[in-house]
Amino acid sequence: MPGGTDQTLRPFLWRAERMYPDVEIVSRTHDGIERYDYAEFGGRVARLANALDEAGISDDARVGTFCWNHHRHFETYFGVPDSGRQLHTINPLLPDEHIQFIVENASDELLFVDPSLLEKLAGAADPDAFDSVRQFVVMGETVPETDLDATDYESFIAGRSDEYDWPTLSEDRPAGMCYTSGTTGKPKGVEYTQQMLWSHTMATITPQGLGLDDTDVVMPVVPMFHVNAWGMPFTATAAGAKHVYPGPSPDPADLAHLIEEEGVTITAGVPTVWLGLLEYMTDNEVDLSSLEQVIIGGSAAPESVVRRFDELGVDVLHAWGMTEMSPIGSVARLKDGMDEWDDTDRYAKRAKQGLMVPGLEFKVIDEGGDEVDWDGEEFGELWVRGPWVTTEYFERPEANAEDFEDGWLKTGDVVSVDPDGYIEIVDRAKDVIKSGGEWISSVELENALMAHDDVNEATVVGVPHEKWQERPVAFVVAGEERDSLKDELIDLVAEDYPKWWVPDDVLFIDEVPKTATGKFSKKDLREEYSDESLV
């Protein structure tokens, strides 16, 4: 049959190791800054693959990571998929119950875990759910005091050969996996095949994507457990760029320091991160002269942030994507000639979610099932398809029936498209709240609240927030209104969920407004609340 060889990640590792052996990978860890080059990286990746084989991890196993952004985590990005296995990055910020569901659903055979996250993982490590896990490997040189039976990473890979005969894999082979917190129910798994990661990597190297080359110094601040840090570890490797990993819970001072010391040219993260850095800069001198681009995604980039960075000589690139899209979909680059537009128009354009990158297609479907006009006014649900857009969730037939149609992913984002083809998100059809880049399920919170005897109806909406983009606020129809009820409800949520899931406010109402079809009308509540805004 005619065709080329399969699309896999292997050539990207090969290219960096052989053509850019001296280019650096820099990593902030608990123990300070570590640095090495692609040559050493390649050797360590091979040692990791050998260690996985020798530990008896199946050659198509799912291998989980529970880690921040650092060089060891980066090593798993190639060592796991290139040896035929599937890299399953787990979000450590999720409630224990979600983590249990995820590990059980994915049947991870081995878990890599950061020292600082060991306690959190140990707390979630329900033996039933973690039945498949045969080994815990702590990302460091020692294992801190823990109930888990764990090895440290350096011992795990020590003494292994730094050569590995990388297999020839099918491009359909699952290479990665990431769960997304859906509207209702359990997180949904998205599997990334070798081909999906290959396609996403190629598309994001292009000038229409991130436009990376070997003069770049790339610092992904977006966590590596969020859709592979938006694919940047792969993209930067394919491009032969220098990597900078900011390590566990970096604060603005850490980021500022790394940008200055390592000459970062391109970095990426959710708006909260950049708001933090800008705030830090009001009191501290930071030299951003090396920085060319800040990619903002995950939530809408506030125009004020775009403007502020512009004044600092840094270009903000607003990008939109989803876990289901590996994740990058659109980037708000100005087209030829728009540079000369006046300020207002230019910023308005750049604040949109932007132009779909080459290789993808989209359409916008209104309530009647028709495609909307590209007039910047009409809106509807955004449907997308393409080689790096998933066509299914892992083992979730009902969700699949709902969210996919004819190869199209129904994104749940409500958008308009302007005559230049720029999409703009105007609303979210899905019932979730995104706070500081992390999902909070309104449905779960509602269920938690309704579990209280004195609650008849509860609905939780996301309201705009300056720092966190959105925060949850609960609207409750109480059976018996008591002064103490608000506190009781807050405590109830706090018991089972991470602190940042707890609603910022609980309001009592007589009745939940309903839509024409009898559904809770969250839009109305959001609008109503905007008076008492958290902004």
Next chain:
Amino acid sequence: MPGGTDQTLRPFLWRAERMYPDVEIVSRTHDGIERYDYAEFGGRVARLANALDEAGISDDARVGTFCWNHHRHFETYFGVPDSGRQLHTINPLLPDEHIQFIVENASDELLFVDPSLLEKLAGAADPDAFDSVRQFVVMGETVPETDLDATDYESFIAGRSDEYDWPTLSEDRPAGMCYTSGTTGKPKGVEYTQQMLWSHTMATITPQGLGLDDTDVVMPVVPMFHVNAWGMPFTATAAGAKHVYPGPSPDPADLAHLIEEEGVTITAGVPTVWLGLLEYMTDNEVDLSSLEQVIIGGSAAPESVVRRFDELGVDVLHAWGMTEMSPIGSVARLKDGMDEWDDTDRYAKRAKQGLMVPGLEFKVIDEGGDEVDWDGEEFGELWVRGPWVTTEYFERPEANAEDFEDGWLKTGDVVSVDPDGYIEIVDRAKDVIKSGGEWISSVELENALMAHDDVNEATVVGVPHEKWQERPVAFVVAGEERDSLKDELIDLVAEDYPKWWVPDDVLFIDEVPKTATGKFSKKDLREEYSDESLV
């Protein structure tokens, strides 16, 4: 099964048509300059697809083109493959016999032909070989006097709908085809699947490839019958760039004019084209200020050309590829930091074939079957593999057994690799001269000879020798023929190369015989020389 949707050309057309409706396509034809935009292009492509359907052309037919570079030819680039058919570009410079073989082998159902090539095609149109051809369509508004029963293109697509319901195709579907003239025997067909063209397009948009975006104005001078004009019509479309097609047999004045008038930023062709333009510029004022990059490939880019363009503020990008590779493999971009090197080193680097683009892998195998060191000295045959590198020839089992191994294409190019990973072609495997068990690079000798001021062209071939099996003999086209020139040339080589590299003879000729594709025909010279045999 997890995965995204198939990789096809459709999204590239969709993106240009919807997001860049006003961007222009400019075409030089017999009747002057024609211009329209992607919106109109998209409509005409749909009309073409409808016309093919209505003409009863099978939905997976091979459709041949016998055309120069112009907008109608460009329309077939999407209309044919996007409707499920296979675009088979035919080189009109080939001998009739080859054309007959190619059309018969490909079983083309329809042939598009330029008015100026109609006579050539009619001459080759042997009824037996052309048995599959049901229709001839002449690229214009009328049909010149001809024996062929032909329609004109504008009538062919007239009255068709400018909407087409583009099918969802498998990425394995053959979308293109091009024949390469092999060392020996018949031309060999290379089929390009949708996936191969998709991959090549994405890889060449990257900054490691051509680095195209919507600010570019792209003029492919390389003929569209040579591996899809190096894929540029696809790449430029995916990037939303403006296209400029130089039409039938453009001369240097035509090219200069188009660059000036259309603001061409990037153009591509074989060295001969650029030598022609530079020569033209010695007597004519040409404004190259819009021009950023000239891509030179197909044969080694002479350093003098690189230098001359540099003086004119135009960056020459030396690229290497093959019909079997869709075609781009490597590009001689400088790495980070090399900009600061001194002139000599920089030019030496840029004169190499360069760095393999992301997504490909290569190895270099010496006579003993081992991989050579990357020391810039050792050489061997270059093997490549990747998603846009074919793994077979069309219906040629013997050639397949010889030229492919384990998914690797044995390129037949003999190269060295320097420690930076830049490949340099030292010869064609079939041209390398094997003297006493040692290899002599004919290309290096040619470059050495051409460095002499009085040498216009030089080619070195191996001729049979009783003692040494083969010995080098030089054929030289001298600017000014002098008695002493032969000795000077011999001395020149002896200065830099081992004694046994020095040609046994230097013969002066009026012109180097060329192949149909414009390359030096060493075969002819070898045959010619066998009279004066060294045996």
